[in-house]
Amino acid sequence: MEKAARPIGIFDSGIGGLTVLKEIVDTLPIEGTIYLGDTARVPYGTRSAETVTRYSFENTRFLFSKKIKMLVVACNTVSSVSLEAIRQSVDIPVIGVIEPGARAAVSATRTGRIGVIGTSATIRSGAYATAIRALSPPVEVFGLPCPLFVPLVEEGWTEGPVVEMTAERYLAEMKTRGIDTLVLGCTHYPLLKGVLSKVMGESVRLIDSAIETAREMRAVLGDLSLLRSAPGAVRREFYVTDSPEKFLDVGERFLGRTIEHIEKIILESEV
Numbered sequence: 001m002e003k004a005a006r007p008i009g010i011f012d013s014g015i016g017g018l019t020v021l022k023e024i025v026d027t028l029p030i031e032g033t034i035y036l037g038d039t040a041r042v043p044y045g046t047r048s049a050e051t052v053t054r055y056s057f058e059n060t061r062f063l064f065s066k067k068i069k070m071l072v073v074a075c076n077t078v079s080s081v082s083l084e085a086i087r088q089s090v091d092i093p094v095i096g097v098i099e100p101g102a103r104a105a106v107s108a109t110r111t112g113r114i115g116v117i118g119t120s121a122t123i124r125s126g127a128y129a130t131a132i133r134a135l136s137p138p139v140e141v142f143g144l145p146c147p148l149f150v151p152l153v154e155e156g157w158t159e160g161p162v163v164e165m166t167a168e169r170y171l172a173e174m175k176t177r178g179i180d181t182l183v184l185g186c187t188h189y190p191l192l193k194g195v196l197s198k199v200m201g202e203s204v205r206l207i208d209s210a211i212e213t214a215r216e217m218r219a220v221l222g223d224l225s226l227l228r229s230a231p232g233a234v235r236r237e238f239y240v241t242d243s244p245e246k247f248l249d250v251g252e253r254f255l256g257r258t259i260e261h262i263e264k265i266i267l268e269s270e271v
């Protein structure tokens, strides 16, 4: 198959990466996509870097075997701790969500004070702070893990008093930092935008890495002459490692479209 006609592979620890897929579909509607959600092993955000990297290699190998032309690591946790290792393991472009999010945050801030929220693993890795400082050394970065946001979103709770109270409690300290930009450094957080913006106030700009990642993909595919040009049927496949029912239910709401081809798979482990 001609290289440009091949699909793009996307993986996440579970369902959250669909926020990235949605932006990819909106930005590059004629590109085929193969999405893998490791739903049997989610969450990654509470695990060690070593475990996250092992899972990531298994996900990468599965998608690579599908003859993809580009790999998108939609998961912030994986992008934070394993991106370089993944890049070295394959000979196709690999895009993570940290650098695009960091770039958008740096161009958005006026005060030079940026907050980053994410899973415990993402914040512990310091990946956003490193990427932001590499772009603009004087910027001050304040990281904060918000682990309860993931299960709330997984449950479909994206608004209402429980979510608001949780956000108020987590972000109380962040509100004292004088930030003007807050990076939503986790796949699930864009679904909480309404609540987060209410809690942080209108003066704080929320950065959604998913939008920036889709823009970067388009640029990279264009530079490499890998954008699909032929119209026609678009391949859209979904794979999960646990039963597909919940993924289908929540996923179709996330995406705002029907998921047709979905399959449960068993990933091959390295050992």
Ligand code: DGL
Pocket: 012, 013, 014, 016, 017, 042, 043, 044, 045, 046, 074, 075, 076, 077, 078, 118, 119, 122, 150, 185, 186, 187, 188
């Ligand atoms: N996909 C993860 C992330 O963006 C959130 C869910 C998890 O902890 O696996 O960090």
